Amino acid sequence: MHSEVDFITYLEAFIPLSVEAKMALSGALKVRQYAKREHIVPLNGVNDVISFVVKGCVREYYLNEQTEEVVVWFGLEKDIAVSLPSFISQQPSHTAIQAIEPTKVIQISRENLYQLYDQFHEIERLGRIIAEHYLMNSDAYIKELQTQNAAERYQHLMEQKPQILQRVPLSMIASFLGISGETLSRIRSKRANY
């Protein structure tokens, strides 16, 4: 499958893999398509697959006091979508992952991944490096939340993932930025638009 090659290419940007590891990995991958609004990980479901976004757009969110959906993350092409606490602990996930557009992903099950970790030291290493990579991103985002106001965070999102503005409703972006829809609307109108 073509998409699977894309995923392996993505992985090898972290570290190159042996032919054997790549073959074993390929054998464990499954392509799956989600319709707009369909859930990859439902609220309170156990997340036992890792999904690599090939085409489309997803969001991760949770319910605040059982009422308001708070967006914590957007995933676009070449992002990895997983509710890590649930995946690691195999407990129900407090966050849901949902397709915002029709979305094609490549998945590997937890069971298969852990088998590959056992069989291939190099795949375990890849797992470590990817976890470290995501930890770095996560730390950088914390720094952003601690030091930038809403307008600056919006500015940064526009620079870093401008496609999101075209593909995601503003209400979700406001939620992600931690501000009300009204405030986002005002930030946008102040900067002579775009």
Next chain:
Amino acid sequence: MHSEVDFITYLEAFIPLSVEAKMALSGALKVRQYAKREHIVPLNGVNDVISFVVKGCVREYYLNEQTEEVVVWFGLEKDIAVSLPSFISQQPSHTAIQAIEPTKVIQISRENLYQLYDQFHEIERLGRIIAEHYLMNSDAYIKELQTQNAAERYQHLMEQKPQILQRVPLSMIASFLGISGETLSRIRSKRANY
């Protein structure tokens, strides 16, 4: 050394290690003592060791617009202190790690750690699991920043790491919570003190 046993115990709470791995690990550990205000990782220094806090208290901070020190993390006993982006990339660190109290740590150099990763699949696995664990913490903290106001975050810190209030100046706590010292002072006076 006694401290080294503590560290190995801490690690084995993640996954048990073989005797061989533990011996190799022990051989790579060094105990080191830092005075109050001494830097474990200086600003713009390359962070090439991981430090496990045996006794004491440290903070991680950076300079905002070259003027204000912004605290992003506190480490107490049994925390791992490292500026991960610098450790991974071997580039100068944008954050510094500094002892707030006289602090005793156990360290392992990047070079030794990577050798151990090569030699022992199980130690690489431990590295992956610890990275995942810290990633989970990091995600939980992001959720907190996005959804709780200053008073709630202060409340949470009081529940989770009450010792910090006894050991760290309030100005650093305010910085960590992302609020001004004045606001923290008002939050504290409103809740009938303690």
Next chain:
DNA sequence: TTGATTTTTTGACAAATGTCAAGGAACAGT
């Protein structure tokens, strides 16, 4: 296309937090 529904914008006001300034408390070094 049309009408219904949802999303976004705008205005008025309220609440939370920041900034500046001053006074008081705690602390460190002598």
Next chain:
DNA sequence: ACTGTTCCTTGACATTTGTCAAAAAATCAA
């Protein structure tokens, strides 16, 4: 204990952001 320094608290006011309400714009389904 004294004194100078730093840290913390308090007050007044400014700024940012939230909330509610209504209008305008965009989207969706038939």
